[in-house]
Amino acid sequence: MKKTIxxxxxxxxxxxxxxxxxxxxxxYGTDExxxxxxxxxxxxxxxxxVTEKGKIYxxxxxxxxxxxxxxxxxxxxxxxxxxxGNYANPGILIDASKGIYLKNDNIRSPMGLNVLAVExxxxxxxxxxxxxxxxxxxxxxxxxxxxx
Numbered sequence: 806m807k808k809t810i811x812x813x814x815x816x817x818x819x820x821x822x823x824x825x826x827x828x829x830x831x832x833y834g835t836d837e838x839x840x841x842x843x844x845x846x847x848x849x850x851x852x853x854x855v856t857e858k859g860k861i862y863x864x865x866x867x868x869x870x871x872x873x874x875x876x877x878x879x880x881x882x883x884x885x886x887x888x889x890g891n892y893a894n895p896g897i898l899i900d901a902s903k904g905i906y907l908k909n910d911n912i913r914s915p916m917g918l919n920v921l922a923v924e925x926x927x928x929x930x931x932x933x934x935x936x937x938x939x940x941x942x943x944x945x946x947x948x949x950x951x952x953x
Contacts, residue, residue: 826885843865847915850865850866851898852898854873867901867914868949887901888900891904893928904924904943905940906945907933907940911938920949
């Protein structure tokens with residue numbers, strides 16, 4: 806009986822873990838972008854979209870993720886969370902809705918839109934003061950994609 810209860814608990818725990826809305830670490834150099842099919846190489850730009858069922862889509866850049874959302878005509882009901890790489894803290898993903906974005910053509914992103922994300926105003930101000938550019942919100946990125 807104890808063995809059966811243990812197995813049921815393990816099954817339920819694995820189900821709950823599999824349905825997480827949290828991102829997983831990107832395996833840079835190994836994972837493939839779900840939009841452009843290139844390997845995700847630069848740990849300042851990776852991005853993830855997590856569905857309500859816990860499926861994770863990996864992208865090599867913010868613009869690939871935004872293009873995917875636009876081309877698939879996804880709404881906020883189609884995913885549980887969206888994450889982008891923090892340029893100021895490479896390898897760390899941040900909530901895309903809370904990110905602060907900078908477009909600057911002198912800072913080259915993997916797919917050429919040249920947009921980066923940071924988590925805090927301090928991080929933004931440091932990069933902006935060194936490079937200039939245009940401050941954006943997550944929703945502004947869709948306008949940039951449409952203009953391309």
